Amino acid sequence: xxxxFSSEKAIFIQIAEGIEDGIISGSFKExxxxxxxxxxxxxxxxxxxxxxxxxxxxxxxxxVYKKRGLGMFVAEGAVDKLCxxxxxxxxxxxxxxxxxxxxxxxxxEEEIKSMIERxxxx
Amino acid sequence: MNCxxxxxxxxxxxxxxxxxxxxxxxxxxxIYGLLGRNGAGKSTLLNIITNRIFADxxxxxxxGAIARENDEALQKIYLMSEKTYYPETMKVKDVFKWTKTFYxxxxxxxxxxxxxxFELNTxxxxxxxxxxxxxxxxxxxxxxxxxxxxxLDEPVLxxxxxxxxxxxxxxxxxxSENPSCFVISTHLIEEVSNVIEDVVIIKNGRIIKNExxxxxLSKGYTVSGNAALVDSFxxxxxxxxxxxxxxxxxxxxxxxxxxDMPQGLEISKLDLQKLFIQLTNS
Numbered sequence: 001x002x003x004x005f006s007s008e009k010a011i012f013i014q015i016a017e018g019i020e021d022g023i024i025s026g027s028f029k030e031x032x033x034x035x036x037x038x039x040x041x042x043x044x045x046x047x048x049x050x051x052x053x054x055x056x057x058x059x060x061x062x063x064v065y066k067k068r069g070l071g072m073f074v075a076e077g078a079v080d081k082l083c084x085x086x087x088x089x090x091x092x093x094x095x096x097x098x099x100x101x102x103x104x105x106x107x108x109e110e111e112i113k114s115m116i117e118r119x120x121x122x
Numbered sequence: 123m124n125c126x127x128x129x130x131x132x133x134x135x136x137x138x139x140x141x142x143x144x145x146x147x148x149x150x151x152x153i154y155g156l157l158g159r160n161g162a163g164k165s166t167l168l169n170i171i172t173n174r175i176f177a178d179x180x181x182x183x184x185x186g187a188i189a190r191e192n193d194e195a196l197q198k199i200y201l202m203s204e205k206t207y208y209p210e211t212m213k214v215k216d217v218f219k220w221t222k223t224f225y226x227x228x229x230x231x232x233x234x235x236x237x238x239x240f241e242l243n244t245x246x247x248x249x250x251x252x253x254x255x256x257x258x259x260x261x262x263x264x265x266x267x268x269x270x271x272x273x274l275d276e277p278v279l280x281x282x283x284x285x286x287x288x289x290x291x292x293x294x295x296x297x298s299e300n301p302s303c304f305v306i307s308t309h310l311i312e313e314v315s316n317v318i319e320d321v322v323i324i325k326n327g328r329i330i331k332n333e334x335x336x337x338x339l340s341k342g343y344t345v346s347g348n349a350a351l352v353d354s355f356x357x358x359x360x361x362x363x364x365x366x367x368x369x370x371x372x373x374x375x376x377x378x379x380x381x382d383m384p385q386g387l388e389i390s391k392l393d394l395q396k397l398f399i400q401l402t403n404s
Contacts, residue, residue, distance in 0.1 A: 007390070008343070008390055010336075038294075038298040042298070045287075045294060046316045047318065047319050050316070
């Protein structure tokens with residue numbers, strides 16, 4: 001996972017999303033341990049409070065949970081939960097932006113559709 | 123909550139006012155950045171806090187007790203600074219040993235471990251260390267001293283990129299596992315901007331900013347793009363400063379972003395270093 005320090009997106013949100021990506025892609029399996037606050041903050045050279053804030057988003061959403069004395073673990077059902085949330089955001093975060101850019105470039109609806117088909121065929 | 127409280131501290135050197143009625147608090151278990159231009163008064167302030175020089179007026183309280191000539195209070199504070207007060211011919215490993223007699227929580231074993239990591243030869247005398255290794259030696263002492271308050275004045279002076287990276291990692295690891303208050307005074311702002319939680323900016327002996335890094339940086343944003351577009355966008359807004367490069371321009375704006383940004387402008391967040399430069403340019 002990469003953190004873009006110049007992005008307008010807050011670092012703690014990037015941390016949360018990075019772990020989410022890891023869970024969706026299977027790097028962090030359900031019921032397996034995720035990196036600790038210390039590991040994350042040392043790795044990215046960020047204040048542990050920032051890392052904690054990111055992980056707390058995942059805790060609040062029931063994506064990870066704390067095992068006392070052991071660390072943070074991916075909750076059962078986390079993948080389905082994340083996929084559902086991401087699907088709901090797909091239109092806002094990808095489709096709208098795609099159409100905006102397409103309009104800028106004067107691409108027609110047909111042209112975009114054929115591009116999407118081409119993408120799927122690949 | 124335990125803290126170091128600096129109350130109405132003023133210090134003059136002849137006709138120069140180095141520290142001008144400063145009031146500030148450093149809470150336990152937090153990492154602060156103390157930022158200021160050359161001659162802004164950072165080191166003077168740190169020297170006053172640690173009783174190395176005396177203020178003309180005002181007082182420093184450590185966990186509620188007046189620090190001046192108070193050994194018990196001063197034992198809670200460690201200052202790593204350019205000047206060392208060890209005999210120059212002393213070997214590094216002997217300094218480790220002696221430091222423990224003044225600071226009982228000093229971890230000799232940990233210091234040895236860090237020396238290995240930085241490849242510092244502890245059989246060398248302090249005076250024979252290069253600039254970089256002199257900094258490394260002082261850093262190791264500061265990271266091993268285990269006082270509730272540690273002040274680091276230019277901790278990475280003369281360190282190469284690899285050793286700076288190692289230092290920040292060790293600092294974060296140390297802090298994460300065993301929190302204490304670290305106050306880092308540095309000119310390498312970009313490197314510490316994500317490490318520090320609160321930022322204190324000092325200018326001409328006065329504190330001009332003292333708040334959490336996140337809240338300071340969230341007060342503004344940067345727009346860049348075509349100069350004419352940027353100029354029309356920033357008209358009437360609170361501008362900290364601008365940079366121009368030919369037909370391109372960046373403007374640092376204080377205020378909240380509007381949701382409908384004109385097309386062709388790029389938005390990014392304020393970065394601490396740019397903000398610092400704009401705030402402290404006189």
